[in-house]
Amino acid sequence: MAGTVAGMAAYIRARIDLGTLVPGDKLPPTKNLMQQFNLSDNAVYRAVAILKAEGYVVSQQGRGVFVSDRRALIAGEKRIKGIVRPGEVINHKSSSRVQAPDWVAQHLGEGECVNRVRTVTRGDLVLQASQSWVHTDIAAVVPEIDEPQACDPTWQAVYTDRSGKPVQVASKTVDARITTAEDRAALGLDEDAAVVVMRSIYVSEDRVIGVGEGIYAPGQQIALA
Structure with a gap:
């Protein structure tokens, strides 16, 4: 069963909020995320884009995507x-x-x-x-x-x-x-x-x-x- 963009973003967001992923940790490669969440590469990019725009992760040229310093979200x-x-x-x-x-x-x-x-x-x-x-x-x-x-x-x-x-x-x-x-x-x-x-x-x-x-x-x- 295919996953969803929102589901992947929510899973990674929850791990960051719980502290199992901490600032500086690197996200798995796109291929691994595709397999883990049963998503296309485009869907993985969209989920990562959500996390970037929320401030949860940042891209480093040629190195990958890393967890950034968490910031409080206003409900x-x-x-x-x-x-x-x-x-x-x-x-x-x-x-x-x-x-x-x-x-x-x-x-x-x-x-x-x-x-x-x-x-x-x-x-x-x-x-x-x-x-x-x-x-x-x-x-x-x-x-x-x-x-x-x-x-x-x-x-x-x-x-x-x-x-x-x-x-x-x-x-x-x-x-x-x-x-x-x-x-x-x-x-x-x-x-x-x-x-x-x-x-x-x-x-x-x-x-x-x-x-x-x-x-x-x-x-x-x-x-x-």
Whole structure:
């Protein structure tokens, strides 16, 4: 049975978190990883790209891939509460009513939703570009989602506070890709690079009320719940 990119990344990530792989340890060659996880070479490269973008491993020219110094990950539930790392600034770019893209409609339902776009920066460096698509019903409780401004601290936290209905991260999917022209423009990158793309599903009372997608610049910590 074939493995998965996410499964390989999760296994290596867990070994690093548990300390069975430590900074400076070298990952096995691609051929060995292909056999171990029953993956193609391209799938192995994608899994390694995820770990690189998360800061778990680094490549050394001509030597291989090595475990880097671990960095704390901020969990998705904490992100809902609006917690950011020191020096980070959230820049809200826009809010507009749009028709839900196909992949969003699969979770949120077809029709109009509120599309919110933002970046997270540290100084002049763009760490993350993200979008969320929010059910229009939420605007009755959080009218700010239709305004070209950030919610304080997040729309999920404001909705929870006002409605008394907690918002939870129902699922997260993480993958890696080579940047598109849109990615490079959003992140201010000059050339192709591997980036992590994370999609999140937000639910309240067993109902999907929002979907999010974050694109993380190379080497940045990501929010995993």
